[in-house]
Amino acid sequence: MLRRGFLHPPSLNRIFMYSYPYSTTYCPLPSPVPSSGGNWSATGTATPYLNNVPLPPDDPVLNDVLAAGGQQKPAISFDLRRHPRYIRLSTANRSIPSETLQSPACRPKLAELSIRHPALPWRLQLRTEDAYLTVEQLLRDLYAALQTPITEDEWDYICKHKPAQARSIEQAAQYRRETPVVDRKLEESVRRKRVDALGDEFIFAGVQWSGEGVLLLNTVSYR
DSSP states (O other), rough: OOOSSSOOOOOOOGGEESSSSOOOSOOOSSSSSOOTEEEEESSSOOEETTTTSOOSSSOEEETTTTOOTTOOOOSSOOOOOGGGGGOOOOSSSOOOOOHHTBSSSSOOOOOOEEETTTTTTTEEEEOSSSSOOOOHHHHHHHHHHOOOOOOHHHHHHHHHHHHHHHHHHHEEEEEEEEOOOOOOHHHHHSOBGGGGGGGTTTEEEEEEOOSSSSSEEEEEEEO
16 A cells, blocks of 8 residues: 655664765764765775665666756755655645655666765765665655754864855754744754755755766755
C-alpha cells in the first residue's frame, strides 16, 4: 500500500553530511584538509565521493519532478526552509501525487546520492537502506540535511575565511526566524542552520548532474 504524503519524519541515520573543508558531528575530518576534494576515511586518506557506489556509464536520468529545467519553471514549488509536506506542484496548487513520491529519484535506480550547492561548504550524502532512493526520500532528506545547525567550529571558520558569507548567513537566519511560514518557537531555538548559507536563494529549482557523479542543487531567490 502506498504511503500518502510526507507522513514519516526523516531518519537522520540515513543522512551522511560530509564536511568540506571543516568537520561536523556526522563525519569529522582530520587535518589537513584534502586539496582536491573528496572525503576523508577514518585513517585520514582522501577518497573520492561515492567511492562505494557504482554509477552507470552515463548519468542516471532524474525524475521529472526533481530535474532542473533550464529556463523552464521548476516542476514543484519547494521552500527549502519548510517541511516537504508543504510542497506543491508548480502547475497546480496541490500536493505531489503519492505515485510520484514513491517513484525512483532516478533511473537506473540508486540507493545513494551526493549533492552539492555552490553556496554550501558541505556536500550532502543521502543514503537509504531500501533498494533505492525515492522522490519522497530525496526531498525529505535534503530538507533534513539543510536543517542541521551550523556548529561553533564551522561558524568560526566561516567568520574567519568568508566574512561576506557570514554576514549573509546572519541576515538569512534573522529573516527565517521572523518569517510567518515557519514555527517561530522552533526556529528561535536554533540560531543558524545550513539552509541559511543559501542566503535569499532558498527556493528549490531542481537538481542536475555536475559531471563528476554528484548532483548540483539549483536554487533561486524568493523575490
